[in-house]
Amino acid sequence: MTRAAYAHQVTNKTTHALELRDVTKRHGAGDTAVTALDRVSLSIPRGTFTAVMGPSGSGKSTLLHCAAGLDRPDSGSVVLDGHELTDADETALTRLRRERMGFVFQSFNLVPTLTVAQNVALPLEFAGRRVDGPQVRGLLARLGLGDRLDHRPAELSGGQQQRVAIARAMLSRPAVVFADEPTGALDTQAARDVLRILREAVDAGGQTIVMVTHDPVAGAYADAVVFFSDGRIVDSMTRPDPASVAARMARLSTPVPQGGNVPAAPIRQGGVQQGGVQQGGVRRGGDVR
Template sequence: MALGRGKRRAARVEAVEGDPGWAVELRGVRRQYGRGGSAVHALRGIDLKLPRGSFTAVMGPSGSGKSTFLQCAAGLDRPTDGSVRLGGTEITGMSENKLTELRRARLGFVFQAFNLLPSLTVEQNVLLPMRLAGRRPDRRRAEELLGQVGLAGKGKRRPGELSGGQQQRVAIARALVTRPDVVFADEPTGALDTRTAGEVLALLRSAVDGMGATVVMVTHDPAAAAYADQVLFLADGSLADALRGASAAQIGARMTSLTAPVYAGVAA
């Protein structure tokens, strides 16, 4: 049975701010590309703490540093300065091998393009993070998750036999299979129609509410961001604002009010 939308916990972020168990913690994170007068400052000193069991959306104009933020927070890129902690573990000075092990065992990822392996079955795709982490594949866990995302009985199919929305549901199950500290989602609804996007976002929301997952999602869509507990706004590599429990209209209005000059050379 698919997970329901569940009761929205808009006050979740405020309610646990005294809890030392942060899922994501960035301290003075800067990311600079190049040197001297041609240097590009993608992130200009990001300080934030995100609690376990929360849903955070990250928005900003093109060139604001959203992707750089996600890459640094997930250990996919190293900050020039500052530190990053995931699930209480300092990752900034980790070797590449240790970072790879951590990402496989303790992080989940959902991408716009799904990134499923077409030669594997749905079940095998879901279990892939367990195999990569050197853990024994838990078929019961995969079956349970596929049922929760509305794909019961489809474990033996190939991704090419599924719709785009169904493939993204598989990707969500895959992201959750190892019970990760954090699920990072990069424009997870960008390739989906409005109705299907709503279904996928409801699954991410219910993973937080019903399974205690922590989700950090980059999106350009105010309607998608409205599913989150809080929305962080980036501008020119800095945190410009944050809204909690906001509607799509409120989020859209805040985005409109942000100035959006062209930041030459800064990745979106």
Template structure:
């Protein structure tokens, strides 16, 4: 696996937007019990970048990721992947769109216990009716350090190794964007650092676009930028994050004086 070659700033990446949300709104409940999990969120992320999304519990970060993945339909607004609107058709069309363009990494891996590593990695391709290239599968598994584990089943792997399988599964189909939901939440510190390095490697050495929801400032510091959410709305962003700068920004999300001094919206195309 090639070494990490330094972060790309969003400004240094050309091309179409990898992900764009335009006025996305998602409400749960009705009448007096209605809660806007997302309240008119607009966001644009270039290709080849690593973005972390953070915010307090209930801020809307998981809903944002689920809407971006097509797992939850927004009530209002539009979501585009590589400039292509996410289909408004039936579930079959949405599933096809998702499988062709989006890779998803879950906190709890979501591996099939009866399948070996290679079979788990290629399962989404087979479900999409696409041929799994054995050489491509071996290459991706080698990139995540599992070249010698192709025939192992999940119960023969550590938690960190299972998450590596999940990363390989998300990458093997060469999706436009990879969405990760707390991918290190179930891991020990060393495994977490390894997984975060792999995600960063996928971006900077292999050109993928990664969006990761996390609650951990250390995990967020592996990203190029951090977007903050509060009460379903964007509440600022920072570039070249460090654990300290992320923690400090989180501590002041509800501070009007601090928010007035920091940008709430990343420039479109930045």
């Protein structure tokens, strides 16, 4: 059986929270056009934590935007929780973002005039859904914010504000939480706390998380790391550790001679299979296929 045939079989047997199939996205037109995503295929199984990494301009943020329906690809298909996003109109996309997606950003994006509890409940109110007060309080208590329910964002530290944003993203039990540099504005201890919370949401709560980050320490909290360069997936790694992630990022950031290729990472048992993500996606606890 060929690798492609095997990957197709694996994909068909696996339930995925998110699938991108041959997604291409260009910015600009004519001679100045830039291909941000170049026929990218990626499958994310439910209940996994995937980090997307690469140099600045590699396409990782464009990937997140297309995967979340915040931007439309020029070609290809995006399926989230069984819903095709690329053909959906804006009303349907808005509904899906409210009901099936959660978002955590570097800048927290909390409403300064609302309390912690009100900020967490806000997406449910926008969606016209009933807010379960005990559920909100219980979630915040688990995140170490049980005594901050009535505080405003300005009364919290950066790490506490990011935990509020995580609670807001997870309250509705979305199919996927998209995290865009969630630790970028935090100090080392606060960043570690936030990453631990995201890790526990996957391990204990079965949440699916896709995180864009440039930080090798943050990437090491994931089940798998997908590396981007020039709009393409160039490598992947399971069971990542900070040193291995940092080494791979260093290779991606090294200037490549004209006509050359990105330096390849060695294949290590139980760790990396080059090109495998394009064929089938990320499997938790095993190789990328």
